[in-house]
Amino acid sequence: MTDMRSRLADIVGAANVRDGADAAEDYARDEGLTSVATRPAFVVAPGDAGETAEILKAAAETGTPVTARGSGTGLSGAAVPRADAILVSFERMNRVLEIDTENHVAVVQPGVTLRELEEKTAEHGLVYPVYPGELSGSLGGNVATNAGGMRAVRYGVTRHHVLGVEAVLATGEVIRCGGKYVKASTGYDLTQLIVGSEGTLALVTEATLKLQPRLAHQATVLAPFGDLTAVVRAVPKVVASGIGPLILEYIDAMTMGAITYTHDLQLGIPDQVRDTSQAYLVVMLENRDAERLDDDVAATGELLTALGAVDAYVLPGPSARRLIEAREQAFYTAKGAGADDVIDTVLPRAALPEFMARVQGIAQASETFVVGCGHAGDGNVHLAVFQKDADKRAKALRELFAASMELGGAISGEHGIGHAKKAYFLDLEDPAKIALMKRIKQAFDPTGVLNPGVLFD
């Protein structure tokens, strides 16, 4: 142990190694509701890829587990270290290296937060359009979880914006994959394999991200519906219209009540409409041209009413912003209300009505309370699950995931598997695929030091 500590100090400098016991409590956990806080043996903060490589060499030689940590905002426990692990925190590698306005890319270190990138891109009239709700999350964490968020219906998720990475392998080799180009057919796409791998294949020390022109005009339409099924039925039609919404979220009445209450939000909806609405659709539009936006807003309002909305309200800018923020923080509202777990299963968007019906059945049968909201445009449902009994809860979750998979879905749309959903993943996923993934893991990490216990046992 002392050997390892001094070896790490030689690599990153004594100031950048702490014993797990001395490090802040925050390093022991992420935001996952079921994560078990665990202090690692060491918290190490490398300054560059070279130092990261040396840490991995030391780990591989000694068989010491390594867990990467961005901002610890993950919801699957994937950044929670083992007690004997080196936690590699990317807090010092936090620079936006370049905003390339000609190629429309940003080159960032992994510790850069979404908030910083948002500020830097805004200065150049560009935008990194992936908006997972928690802006303190790091780009390294976003890449490793393939983070999504509300704008995915228009722009896709992290995967679609990572053009390249610099990554350190468990062998200590530093590789560069992809680059400032949007396509290639030059061998296997290692970048896409590393995206979403939850720190189990390689450590990302730099990412090249695709940017978009920042469009000047945005507007938000809020449409209350009499029932949840009508909301989710409307979703494919809004997508098919070609209006191309930036955001297309559903929020059930319970969740809307909770987030507006928590955030002291007045939406200006008549009491009587509010009282009879069981769910809401939030549609945000954007355009580079104000007039076109106005036309699209009008068309959206008409469309939503035709699809069964009780009414359609254009929210004033500040209310819209606050509603979106409240929605982004819905996780904390659920946590505050005592939710025992959250899931973010994804399925074909047209299967949402059937899935929501099954959710109600599963909830009732298992005496579990389930409410939620979701990136409806992507078929990504975020449900808060209230059930204190661990066995009953596990049974309900298994049934929810099984139902989603039966309808053509997958366990997680964006939060990842980590520790939290691993049992369900290993239980429900095709064994041939699990075996293949393990062989891929072996190809990257022969000594198995990268985030052991995440994804696989």
Add this chain to the structure above:
Amino acid sequence: MTDMRSRLADIVGAANVRDGADAAEDYARDEGLTSVATRPAFVVAPGDAGETAEILKAAAETGTPVTARGSGTGLSGAAVPRADAILVSFERMNRVLEIDTENHVAVVQPGVTLRELEEKTAEHGLVYPVYPGELSGSLGGNVATNAGGMRAVRYGVTRHHVLGVEAVLATGEVIRCGGKYVKASTGYDLTQLIVGSEGTLALVTEATLKLQPRLAHQATVLAPFGDLTAVVRAVPKVVASGIGPLILEYIDAMTMGAITYTHDLQLGIPDQVRDTSQAYLVVMLENRDAERLDDDVAATGELLTALGAVDAYVLPGPSARRLIEAREQAFYTAKGAGADDVIDTVLPRAALPEFMARVQGIAQASETFVVGCGHAGDGNVHLAVFQKDADKRAKALRELFAASMELGGAISGEHGIGHAKKAYFLDLEDPAKIALMKRIKQAFDPTGVLNPGVLFD
């Protein structure tokens, strides 16, 4: 050999196995200019995934190489079998299984051609927006090469539209990856790994493809420029404008001359402008609204003139269609003119001016004639290389690829490595990445039967 033949006949039925010597000459080759035609031992046409799996089991047991074949329109020799190989032709698995209008996806068998899919999606007002130039190409081949084409600047390439695959592993296992959803964080993304793997990791027996609403209105602007550098300099500005072109191609004067001549095309450009133009930009726009399209066309014309175009012509529909078709078939024009090889290197689009300057230097120094066109919006340059001397040509190609990589590019943007560009790939690519890719190959295909000789030696 007879054993294998009867075993294959047992699997797919005698009518669907041919000896290589009896099969049509076409099975011995693809469209690659440097591919060496080779008849396989057997040509087998499975009817479904189960039969495909049985073929692979037989191959793995006996160590017999297997090469998948779609339509044989590839340009890298990747579908050219070895003499001792089983060529698995997907000609019988050629059905569009579903056009799902609610989820906006198509489910296809691998032998479906782009042309068939275009017809089927049109019936539903949807479109599969990836348009690699050769519409007789199969979706299986498109997936395996990560095919691109002219519309990638707007919609991305094949990779961005493959939501899931059914694939047969060399172990004979059939797996389903992804599905009718646009995102997931549920283990490694096997779909994205299989896309672009040129038949070396798995055989694709079904693909789930993302569709888009088919927009009603299109227009094409043709802008001649005095010199090539001005054209490629204009490209990032057009992208940055936010106009969002569907197509953004450059065509040099020599190539424009050749394709208009071959296709007997009148563009209606005054002689004097044509004679002084060294390169052209072709910008195609689309919109769901005719008025918006008109405005965008006007804005594009102004922008191009401001960026140095001699003029900007809005092409009448039929001329535009014929110009795009001629551009799609530019490969055959180059072949007809005696080109000895074609390359399709990709690089950051802002590096195009510097790259084009280096191309001229390399061409002159090696006494090689190089002309071209390209998906300029993606930084994907298609060059026809005229040099009869194989050594000189190899040297020139190596220098072209090295220059592209030095400027942040990669060897192939969409055609793939196959046999044709393998020597350059193995020579110029980072050995650590090659070694990692080989370990991944091993994880999928432990007996090494899938397309040996492609990508790796």
